[in-house]
Amino acid sequence: MFVKDCMTTSPITIPKTTPILDALEKMKRLKIRQLPVTEKGRLIGLVTERELLTVTPSPATTLSIFEMNYLLSKMVVGEVMVKDPITVSPDTTMEEAALIMRENKVNCLLVMQGDELVGILTQTDIFDAFIEFFGLKKAGTRLVLQTQDRVGALAELTDIIRAMNINIRAFVVHRKDNDVVHIIVRVNTIDPEPLVKELEARGIPVLSVD
Known part of the structure; x- marks a missing residue:
């Protein structure tokens, strides 16, 4: 089984100018935890829900709601995205992809065909493949x-x-x-x-x- 058999094709992307709050809202609405960042059709980064949440103020902050919303409205994903996300080809085996994710402690891999982003492979996809392997x-x-x-x-x-x-x-x-x-x-x-x-x-x- 290869990455191309399990990945999500045509992944949803966002531009680097997307406000952090908009990116979080999109993830929540679409029930996803990561978004590739593109510019003129070219992959330039990856932003994850965990990374976005780490830059939002904690409940213990002394900032007012108005101040927090103002600061967050000024921050865009280009400021916090991973600029060199790990990528694999569609012909990468699933076991190799799982090893890459484990060794690099990442929750997803972006799938590239040359310079084109063609898919995304997540931990959930790995679990689904594992279930398929065992015929559950x-x-x-x-x-x-x-x-x-x-x-x-x-x-x-x-x-x-x-x-x-x-x-x-x-x-x-x-x-x-x-x-x-x-x-x-x-x-x-x-x-x-x-x-x-x-x-x-x-x-x-x-x-x-x-």
Whole structure:
């Protein structure tokens, strides 16, 4: 799965001259937390809800409401935006995008095709992809199996499932140590007992059934 499969295309943008209060109102109305900043169609920055809130006065301020509103009305997003936001291409893999977000501690990535802003990838998109990977929205049963990390282990497992005429919805391998792996597999059956018995009989422990 690639970024282009999960990103929001044609993201909403604002100019750098947008007042901070207007940007916050737009985020609230559209239920989004970040807005790319463009100038003449060219990406020049990114502003997030968190950054905007950090520049607004706290409740403990001694400023009057009139003074606060006056100061905020004079501030524009160009003064607080991130001027070099992290970008990726549409062909970046989702796991690489997740790693980039984690290592840089950012909540979104802007997606560029050459010099053109073509999308935005947010934490919510990462979560949605994770849910899709595990097949949580599809009917079936989730099994957690344990096996040795050896050549042919996955082929043996899939052969058993195929022989019972059961389809695999999702498949994830979690390495526990150098010799043991846990395999999370979602299958399209609501009666997993025959499969569980066959797996156990073939020496593949079933750790959980959900």
